[in-house]
Amino acid sequence: xxxxARHSHGRGHRFNPCTAHHxxxxxxxDFVPRRVHKxxxxxxxxxxxxxxxxxxxxxxxxxxxLHIGGVRTALFSWLYAKRxxxxxxxxxxxxxxxxxxxxATQVILDGMEWLGLSADEGPFYQTRRMDRYREVLAKFxxxxxxxxxxxxxxxxxxxxxxxxxxxxxxxxxxxxxHRTEPRPGVDPVIRFANPVDGSVIVEDVIHGNVExxxxxxxxxxxxxxxxxxxxxxxxxxxxMDMKITHVIRGDDHLNNTPRQINMLKALGSTPPVYAHVxxxxxxxxxxxxxxxxxxxxxxxxxxxxxxxxxxxYLVRLGWSHGDQEVFTLEEMQALFDIKDVNKSAxxxxxxxxxxxxxxxxxxxxxxxxxxxxxxxxxxxxxAVEDNAKLAAVAKAQQERAKTLKEMAQNSxxxxxxxxxxxxxxxxxxxxxxxxxxxxxxxxxxxxxxQWNAAAIHDAVNSVAAALNVGLGKxxxxxxxxxxxxxxxxxxxxxxxxxxRETTLxxxxxxxxxxxxx
RNA sequence: GCUCCCAUCGUCUAGAGGCCUAGGACACAGCCCUCUCAAGGCUGGUACGAGGGUUCGAAUCCCUCUGGGAGCGCCA
Numbered sequence: 166x167x168x169x170a171r172h173s174h175g176r177g178h179r180f181n182p183c184t185a186h187h188x189x190x191x192x193x194x195d196f197v198p199r200r201v202h203k204x205x206x207x208x209x210x211x212x213x214x215x216x217x218x219x220x221x222x223x224x225x226x227x228x229x230x231l232h233i234g235g236v237r238t239a240l241f242s243w244l245y246a247k248r249x250x251x252x253x254x255x256x257x258x259x260x261x262x263x264x265x266x267x268x269a270t271q272v273i274l275d276g277m278e279w280l281g282l283s284a285d286e287g288p289f290y291q292t293r294r295m296d297r298y299r300e301v302l303a304k305f306x307x308x309x310x311x312x313x314x315x316x317x318x319x320x321x322x323x324x325x326x327x328x329x330x331x332x333x334x335x336x337x338x339x340x341x342x343h344r345t346e347p348r349p350g351v352d353p354v355i356r357f358a359n360p361v362d363g364s365v366i367v368e369d370v371i372h373g374n375v376e377x378x379x380x381x382x383x384x385x386x387x388x389x390x391x392x393x394x395x396x397x398x399x400x401x402x403x404x405m406d407m408k409i410t411h412v413i414r415g416d417d418h419l420n421n422t423p424r425q426i427n428m429l430k431a432l433g434s435t436p437p438v439y440a441h442v443x444x445x446x447x448x449x450x451x452x453x454x455x456x457x458x459x460x461x462x463x464x465x466x467x468x469x470x471x472x473x474x475x476x477x478y479l480v481r482l483g484w485s486h487g488d489q490e491v492f493t494l495e496e497m498q499a500l501f502d503i504k505d506v507n508k509s510a511x512x513x514x515x516x517x518x519x520x521x522x523x524x525x526x527x528x529x530x531x532x533x534x535x536x537x538x539x540x541x542x543x544x545x546x547x548a549v550e551d552n553a554k555l556a557a558v559a560k561a562q563q564e565r566a567k568t569l570k571e572m573a574q575n576s577x578x579x580x581x582x583x584x585x586x587x588x589x590x591x592x593x594x595x596x597x598x599x600x601x602x603x604x605x606x607x608x609x610x611x612x613x614x615q616w617n618a619a620a621i622h623d624a625v626n627s628v629a630a631a632l633n634v635g636l637g638k639x640x641x642x643x644x645x646x647x648x649x650x651x652x653x654x655x656x657x658x659x660x661x662x663x664x665r666e667t668t669l670x671x672x673x674x675x676x677x678x679x680x681x682x
Numbered sequence: 683g684c685u686c687c688c689a690u691c692g693u694c695u696a697g698a699g700g701c702c703u704a705g706g707a708c709a710c711a712g713c714c715c716u717c718u719c720a721a722g723g724c725u726g727g728u729a730c731g732a733g734g735g736u737u738c739g740a741a742u743c744c745c746u747c748u749g750g751g752a753g754c755g756c757c758a
Contacts, residue, residue, distance in 0.1 A: 318756070321756090329683070331683090375687080381686090397758090400758090420685075420686060443751095450750080485706095488696075488706045490694090509688050510750085514709085517694065575719090640717035652719045
């Protein structure tokens with residue numbers, strides 16, 4: 166903590182240093198790995214984290230679209246911070262200026278907002294912290310933890326192919342480690358002088374202790390020849406400066422961790438607790454690609470998913486709580502624990518996401534569904550302002566739609582003129598014999614003193630009884646008449662929401678069509 | 683190639699040596715309910731990757747193999 170603090174005063178690029186939370190978190194015991202038998206150092210890192218408040222971070226790079234893989238690690242970090250009354254930090258890792266785009270950054274910001282994963286601090290941008298990185302870089306070189314390397318890209322490439330030919334792991338051989346003179350005409354990079362012997366143990370909450378031999382690690386480049394710092398270095402400086410206590414990220418980073426720990430140690434900082442979560446695979450078990458779910462998270466909003474449903478789906482990937490499948494955000498916050506997360510990768514299952522979305526839609530209040538539905542109608546080119554009617558439609562449809570988009574598509578008839586009838590439905594239900602039924606229904610409904618589902622229900626039933634036909638012979642023609650299709654919510658509810666005027670108009674129009682059939 | 687990680691139904695998971703002739707969920711099939719579509723209820727099939735150990739006893743512990751993944755970049 167002292168060392169961390171040392172790097173944190175008096176400079177302009179500081180973060181609101183988490184104002185001395187010295188409260189010890191009672192829940193830190195949760196970070197004891199489940200497979201304790203593997204961990205001999207449990208006591209140590211427990212102690213290391215027990216006297217600081219939890220600070221987690223989500224650190225995406227805006228080089229591609231934020232997709233569900235990223236969202237899940239963000240969710241885990243957010244959930245963990247919430248559970249421990251900690252702080253969730255958002256940091257945009259945009260040091261790769263070539264590939265970073267404003268568009269991707271915007272998707273991250275909008276996506277996080279849509280999902281409700283709000284950051285307690287940030288967003289911070291690495292590109293605005295360059296002075297700080299240069300400062301640490303200079304100190305590193307000065308202290309002998311890093312050195313300038315004058316090897317050219319060509320030489321490096323050659324070294325690499327030599328090593329590959331010899332079936333060795335490609336790595337930098339340390340040529341410039343002891344170079345004392347600059348090499349004219351070459352802009353040097355800066356490399357971290359990794360320890361040459363011993364090993365590093367990554368104490369991972371999910372994986373247990375993972376040991377890496379330092380001989381496997383080479384001297385990585387921490388600053389490019391143009392002086393800009395690279396990812397692994399920035400992460401280290403940022404996590405230290407931002408006092409991150411728990412790093413939760415994809416397990417594709419597990420191999421980077423030992424180097425980061427070495428740098429942290431060189432900086433005199435205590436490494437955070439690590440949790441490397443398994444990755445999400447595509448539905449076919451292959452790497453997640455655009456074909457599966459690797460689309461912008463905002464795509465899910467377009468397709469009519471509720472944020473809570475997407476989050477629910479994601480939290481259940483690699484984590485469970487008994488037999489429970491449906492979780493509210495509050496339940497997730499109360500129950501989720503990073504130490505319970507599985508070690509193995511899981512495949513993305515669109516069907517289950519759909520099912521969960523329906524479950525969440527069913528359990529939502531119609532009022533809360535209204536704005537989402539409005540959004541979907543807008544996408545369909547149907548402008549709807551009537552909030553009460555929107556809620557009424559949502560209520561009528563909420564258990565028969567897997568997505569809000571689907572709900573809107575199936576509900577256009579409530580708000581817009583019919584654009585004709587579904588051919589099959591009309592052929593079957595708008596027939597010569599249904600014309601008199603429709604006429605009778607029209608008559609009954611016009612005479613109804615009260616326009617509500619119960620009264621409509623009785624009226625429809627009485628027509629069926631009077632004509633001595635099954636309810637289906639009455640309800641289906643009405644359904645086609647008012648919705649244009651053979652599918653809708655229960656007919657009484659449908660008519661109530663539609664309103665008497667529209668209902669009668671459409672029934673009469675359909676009766677004429679039936680007559681002509 | 684080297685290093686590291688992972689391994690229960692098609693998929694997500696439960697399972698920390700006996701409670702497991704392996705439980706739940708999605709999907710699928712059938713039935714029930716029913717004015718359509720749903721929702722809901724009931725029923726059904728399918729899994730411990732292989733081989734060795736340890737043990738009275740292993741899905742659970744150990745080893746090997748196999749399979750999958752990640753990293754090895756002046757990308758993040």
